[in-house]
Amino acid sequence: DAKTTQPNSMESNEEEPVHLPCNHSTISGTDYIHWYRQLPSQGPEYVIHGLTSNVNNRMASLAIAEDRKSSTLILHRATLRDAAVYYCILRAHNNAGNMLTFGGGTRLMVKP
Amino acid sequence: DTGVSQNPRHKITKRGQNVTFRCDPISEHNRLYWYRQTLGQGPEFLTYFQNEAQLEKSRLLSDRFSAERPKGSFSTLEIQRTEQGDSAMYLCASSPAGALAHEQFFGPGTRLTVL
Numbered sequence: 001d002a003k004t005t006q007p008n009s010m011e012s013n014e015e016e017p018v019h020l021p022c023n024h025s026t027i028s029g030t031d032y033i034h035w036y037r038q039l040p041s042q043g044p045e046y047v048i049h050g051l052t053s054n055v056n057n058r059m060a061s062l063a064i065a066e067d068r069k070s071s072t073l074i075l076h077r078a079t080l081r082d083a084a085v086y087y088c089i090l091r092a093h094n095n096a097g098n099m100l101t102f103g104g105g106t107r108l109m110v111k112p
Numbered sequence: 113d114t115g116v117s118q119n120p121r122h123k124i125t126k127r128g129q130n131v132t133f134r135c136d137p138i139s140e141h142n143r144l145y146w147y148r149q150t151l152g153q154g155p156e157f158l159t160y161f162q163n164e165a166q167l168e169k170s171r172l173l174s175d176r177f178s179a180e181r182p183k184g185s186f187s188t189l190e191i192q193r194t195e196q197g198d199s200a201m202y203l204c205a206s207s208p209a210g211a212l213a214h215e216q217f218f219g220p221g222t223r224l225t226v227l
Contacts, residue, residue, distance in 0.1 A: 034214065043116075043203050043218030044155065087154055091214075097168050098207065099145065100216060102154030 004088045009107040012078045020073040020106055022088030027068050030093035034100070035062065035073050037084040044087065044102075047073065083110045114138060116219035118204050124225045125194055132190045133222045137206030144187050145216060146179055147203040148172065155203055161187060162209055194226045 005023040012018040024033070035047040048055055048062045050071070055062040061074040075082055087105040091098060117136045125131050137144045143162050147155035158177070159169045163184035173179075176194075181187040191198055201223050205216040 032214065041220075043205070043221050044216075045218065046215040049214045085154075097160050097162075098143070098213065098216070099157045099160060099168065100147075100155075101157065102147075104152075105154055 004090060004103050006086075006088050006103065006106045008104065009109065011109045011111065012075075012082075014080060014110055014112050015077050018075040018078045018082070018108065018110075020075075020086050020088075020108065021070065022072070023070045024088070024090055025069045027090055028092065029068075031090045032093070033062065033064060033068075033071050034089040034091055035060070036087045036089065036100070036102075037082075038087070038105070039081075039084045047086070049091075078108075078110045080110050080112060083108055116204055116206055116217050118202075118219040118222050120222055121220060122223050122225075124227065126227050127196060128193055130190065130192045131194060131224065132188055133202055133204075133224075135187045135189070135204030135206075135219060137186070137204070138217055139185075140208070141206035141217070142184070142209040143207045143213070144181055145205040145207075146187070146189050147205065149201040149203060149221070150199075158189075191224075194224075196226050199224055199226045 034049040036044040038044045050062045063072045085105040085107050087102050119134045145160040146158040149155040161181040176192045179189045201221040203221045205218040207213045207216045
């Protein structure tokens with residue numbers, strides 16, 4: 001699976017939008033972009049995934065650049081509960097087992 | 113609670129001892145994964161099962177590690193002759209099978225400390 005690059009940490013104020021960037025310049029045409037998050041003392045939790053088009057769900061939005069070399073996870077209104085490590089992961093289409101390759105992620109801190 | 117469960121949640125052992133962890137996946141999920149996470153790092157894939165068949169093993173899974181899923185339901189991960197470097201969080205995840213099954217559901221993990 002191709003590599004992703006994320007900032008080590010970011011800070012946000014409560015109730016403000018948060019944009020978490022991810023660079024994946026070596027992405028191949030059929031790699032899916034996945035986001036997971038890990039709250040303190042818990043296992044990772046699926047957030048969202050996409051291939052080419054922007055995606056929205058109840059948790060977040062995923063904006064994918066036209067060349068697919070970067071993406072942004074958008075939390076529309078950060079809450080204290082959103083403080084977590086956010087992982088951007090590429091999954092190759094031929095990864096039949098759907099194994100996930102996690103990087104270091106971005107630690108999001110939310111200030112009240 | 114119908115999520116993924118793992119037992120025990122914490123295990124402290126002495127170097128050289130054997131330990132076994134259990135994972136109960138979501139009942140209708142065919143796939144089961146084991147990952148390991150050390151402090152400050154993201155999880156690393158160890159192995160996965162589709163039903164009872166172990167289909168992939170990472171190079172991280174040394175000969176001292178063995179995983180089973182005998183009836184395609186729960187799984188066990190055994191570490192023999194534990195070393196201090198085995199200290200980590202061991203995470204289990206499950207998902208339905210198929211290329212469209214994008215979401216993996218993780219358990220809370222078993223934290224192993226080897227003294």
